[in-house]
Amino acid sequence: MKICVVGTGYVGLVAGTCFAESGNDVICVDIDEDKVQSLREGRVPIYEPGLEELIKRNVAEGRLAFSTDLRGAVRHALVCFIAVGTPHGEDGAPDLRAIHKVAKDIGTLMDGYRLVVCKSTVPVGTHAKVAEILSSTTEHPFDVVSNPEFMKEGAAIEDFLKPDRVVIGVSSAKAAEIMKDLYAPFVRGGAPVLIMDNASAEMTKYAANSLLATKISFINEIANLCEAVGADVSHVRQGIGLDRRLGLHFLYPGLGYGGSCFPKDVKAILHTAASCDLEFPLLTAVEKVNNAQKRRLFTKVQSYYDGNLEGRTFGIWGLAFKPRTDDMREAPALGLIEDLLRSGCVVRVHDPEAMEVARRIFKDRVTYHRHNYDALEGADALLLVTEWSEFRRPDFDRIKRGLKEPVIFDGRNIWEPADMEKLGFTYFPIGRPSVQHRR
Ligand SMILES: NC(=O)c1ccc[n+]([C@@H]2O[C@H](COP(=O)([O-])OP(=O)(O)OC[C@H]3O[C@@H](n4cnc5c(N)ncnc54)[C@H](O)[C@@H]3O)[C@@H](O)[C@H]2O)c1
Numbered sequence: 001m002k003i004c005v006v007g008t009g010y011v012g013l014v015a016g017t018c019f020a021e022s023g024n025d026v027i028c029v030d031i032d033e034d035k036v037q038s039l040r041e042g043r044v045p046i047y048e049p050g051l052e053e054l055i056k057r058n059v060a061e062g063r064l065a066f067s068t069d070l071r072g073a074v075r076h077a078l079v080c081f082i083a084v085g086t087p088h089g090e091d092g093a094p095d096l097r098a099i100h101k102v103a104k105d106i107g108t109l110m111d112g113y114r115l116v117v118c119k120s121t122v123p124v125g126t127h128a129k130v131a132e133i134l135s136s137t138t139e140h141p142f143d144v145v146s147n148p149e150f151m152k153e154g155a156a157i158e159d160f161l162k163p164d165r166v167v168i169g170v171s172s173a174k175a176a177e178i179m180k181d182l183y184a185p186f187v188r189g190g191a192p193v194l195i196m197d198n199a200s201a202e203m204t205k206y207a208a209n210s211l212l213a214t215k216i217s218f219i220n221e222i223a224n225l226c227e228a229v230g231a232d233v234s235h236v237r238q239g240i241g242l243d244r245r246l247g248l249h250f251l252y253p254g255l256g257y258g259g260s261c262f263p264k265d266v267k268a269i270l271h272t273a274a275s276c277d278l279e280f281p282l283l284t285a286v287e288k289v290n291n292a293q294k295r296r297l298f299t300k301v302q303s304y305y306d307g308n309l310e311g312r313t314f315g316i317w318g319l320a321f322k323p324r325t326d327d328m329r330e331a332p333a334l335g336l337i338e339d340l341l342r343s344g345c346v347v348r349v350h351d352p353e354a355m356e357v358a359r360r361i362f363k364d365r366v367t368y369h370r371h372n373y374d375a376l377e378g379a380d381a382l383l384l385v386t387e388w389s390e391f392r393r394p395d396f397d398r399i400k401r402g403l404k405e406p407v408i409f410d411g412r413n414i415w416e417p418a419d420m421e422k423l424g425f426t427y428f429p430i431g432r433p434s435v436q437h438r439r
Pocket residue numbers: 006007008009010011012029030031032035083084085086098101102119120121122149150151152153260261
């Protein structure tokens with residue numbers, strides 16, 4: 001099948017590459033000329049495990065190309081995916097200008113029937129607006145499909161190639177058949193392709209992300225309560241998560257959710273509810289809890305040093321909003337670092353993949369260390385912010401030698417309090433008993 005994907009970010013690049021991998025003929029289009037140029041030169045602008053090899057193979061085999069020429073791509077394709085960003089605006093509503101612009105451009109450029117597929121996360125009703133724009137710009141027939149994406153950054157290829165389910169919102173049988181055909185190679189293992197109306201498909205994406213965000217905020221609230229009453233959230237998590245009705249996934253206490261999706265999608269659904277004169281107190285609370293949780297590590301640091309942070313140095317391990325990505329959008333590290341800098345601290349940072357992204361944000365306000373242990377040299381404490389697997393079994397003697405005092409604030413509970421006690425660390429996890437040696 002001939003496909004074009006407009007918007008070559010995390011979603012567009014992964015989707016386009018995976019469609020090429022299953023034998024389709026794909027052109028990925030972006031307005032960012034530098035991005036397209038670097039992809040053409042074989043440099044992948046984002047870190048996503050397995051993506052680079054897949055791109056190289058499909059480009060070499062002639063199934064995948066990158067372009068800024070939307071006209072050529074639309075003329076080439078039967079199916080045009082829209083995968084541009086939908087960031088939230090001031091009022092929480094997603095900014096749909098890029099979606100509308102691309103719909104208008106596709107309408108102007110198409111020269112026959114096209115299937116226009118919204119892969120971006122868009123509020124209910126966007127399909128109708130896209131259809132209206134297409135109707136006003138082309139005489140040719142079209143179908144508009146709502147096909148939200150559920151991949152996780154860090155495991156995006158795996159998720160795309162082996163989805164739990166595929167959601168397809170359509171209003172015509174022809175569009176449903178083309179989409180089922182396109183996804184057939186990815187669901188051979190038996191994953192269902194759910195055909196529904198466009199509005200339900202658009203809603204499904206927001207409902208899924210909101211429920212995942214709710215689980216995270218819930219376990220964070222339980223963690224904070226555990227700290228207050230002297231319980232250990234890691235036991236509680238097992239105790240509730242092993243109930244098959246609940247499940248263990250997304251029940252890890254930590255520093256709150258970040259990334260480009262959950263914060264934006266929770267805001268968007270709240271905005272949708274408000275526009276229907278409905279309150280959604282549950283999600284309002286989810287967002288409030290998350291904002292507070294992102295500051296949890298800083299609050300612990302402040303309280304340990306009795307508010308005297310001026311002149312102290314902290315080594316930070318982990319900047320990305322989660323492991324296996326270089327994405328720092330809405331990452332808990334952002335607010336933490338700003339809080340530390342504002343309090344007069346020196347901040348030394350390390351992340352296995354997100355250092356370049358961090359450099360663009362913090363410039364020379366922090367120091368960057370290619371090796372994790374270097375970030376601890378002369379620091380008062382280690383702050384663990386992202387649970388990269390390479391941090392799980394560190395050389396604790398080296399950590400001790402680097403730090404002024406053996407103090408660790410663990411925002412992701414990657415170490416055991418009992419082990420840290422034996423190793424002589426003062427240790428502050430989330431929702432678990434802390435270990436305090438005499439100062
Ligand atoms: N990142 C994720 O994990 C994820 C997962 C599921 C869904 N989504 C949704 O998918 C959408 C895209 O997210 P993303 O993370 O890939 O965004 P992104 O910001 O990484 O990429 C968007 C791309 O679109 C390009 N673009 C903008 N306007 C354009 C135009 N007029 N023509 C061509 N290209 C244009 C930008 O240059 C950029 O490269 C969003 O709606 C997001 O909510 C994201």
